[in-house]
Amino acid sequence: MSILEIYNQGVREVYERQKARAGGTWHSHITLVDAAGVGQPVVLVQDDADHVTEGYSVQKLAVATAVMDKVDRGELSLGRKLDLRADLILGGTGSYHLHTVWGDEITVANVLTAMLLVSDNTAVRMCGRVVPAQEINEILAAKGFAHTRVEPVADPARFFLGDTTPRETHDLLWRLATRTLLTPASCDFLLGILRATGGYHDGVRRNMSSRERARVATKPGQDHNTLGASRHEAGIMFGADGAPALIYALFAEGLGDRDNYGATHPAVEAHAVLGRAMFDAVHSR
Template sequence: MSRRTALGLGVGLGATAAVAIAGRADAAVGVPTAKDPACQIRGTYLQQRNTAGGVWHSHIAAVDASGALAAVVDDDADCVTHGYSVQKLAVATAVMDKVDRGELSLGQRLDLPASIILGGSGIYHLHSVWGDDITIANFLTAMLLVSDNTAVRMCGRVVPALEINEILAAKGFVNTRVEPVANPNRFYLGTTTPREMHDLLWRLANKTLLSASSCDFLLTITRWVNGYHDGIRRTMSSDERSRVATKYGADYNTQGASRHEAGIMFSTDGAPVLTYALFADGLGDLDNYGATHPAVEAHAVLGRTMFDAISTTAVPPAATRHRVPGFRAVDGG
């Protein structure tokens, strides 16, 4: 049974123009040069996509030398695809929209009964005993930091599937939807496109998707160093990882395995400078959810390339900022 079924049942880039990458049989990539970060990203993307195999749908955009956001990779970016756990960003957006309107609060408590527990990703199914009262902030953190599947069901208790879709539609998303089932408070995680996920991320980073405080809440969770780092953030220091907000999604269907990752990279002073939305379907190695899956290894190589490319990005002084405190180890006490 796939996780989708279980859920339902229960970069100073110079003046280089953006290049659309279409089709599956590309010309030789050539050797990217350090003087052209956009070319470096595109070349690495093509190399890693072709090595990993499968069918990729991707969008990467970065701040250019003028301070404007420009597409760097546009590879079938309007393809409607199952987002799997990347969709948890959209679910969290719907919950926070109701918080912003005063219909919910992050401190509001719900019981966590055994009947709602769902396995797979997360922590709640590991408890072995249930019945706690937990806050909305608690299960949103679990859903975004460790991709908890039970937390999705908790979200459905406060924002039913049809309402989630209404909120997403009101925010201008056409294809980003959860898939309702008979129980109005449960749903499949549904579909999105790379371009719409880029739009969600860019608006989140610039604090226009939700209130500034709600955007800060979601960004702090997704940037925290205890989150997912098998992919884009794999070969980064802890400080570097904290400059990347990311969400991973993985499952499989009749076409093969899917391995997705979407997120935002920030400058040293907290300005958003790059977004990535990478969706890969039709892959092999269905049961490998670890760092050695070829698509996840591709994400890791591309993540390092993208991060190095943004190191010289000039950010306009007026750009929106988001900062997280530096990680410090604590030995109890």
């Protein structure tokens, strides 16, 4: 058995054990890039990867992609300033709602950083002011995504985060990692935020050193619906040489422990165990 086959088998076995332990219904896509970086990634896990599901905050990756696409076309600047109005403030995750006073002028770059680093919900509304829902969906369609969409509402600047699939989220991340989703500079900007060690650590990055965490770009998405709790996480692991080495898109729904958004949720604990196994498969790259 080759080293690659051993890694494949090891990650698959850890995935199946953790999936069974956490319960719920999982839809996932995990691939390993060969050491030479040639060709398409090798599939490690393909578990109902085309299932259309609510992406929750993982969808903020798609929103950020649409904003940066508009920047790339010269129709928007990262330096453009927007006023942080009180009527836009949305609670939950993030930091803008903690200010207690509002009215700041903040750049689009600031908004995207808050949205991806600390999953700020108000930042989504700020993005809608510069790229309305319909335009976001048109950009995503033009990039070849058939199911990844936000859900428009009556106000064109507002939307729900909508649906995606594990495969499409994986493909978005693969193209981001290979700097083909957007211009190289725009890809690097988003990756720099997603890899920042001030971001999310409860899941895939939990059992890692700070140096190891800096080699992982990740975005969680957590909420609940009539099926139960959903705990998602998607991202990219990089080799020591800076090249993408592994892509993961983990979507789990119908879970218990609905109101636990912390590190002790069974699915988040599963992400942590799986994260260590995935990183061990690429740590020497």
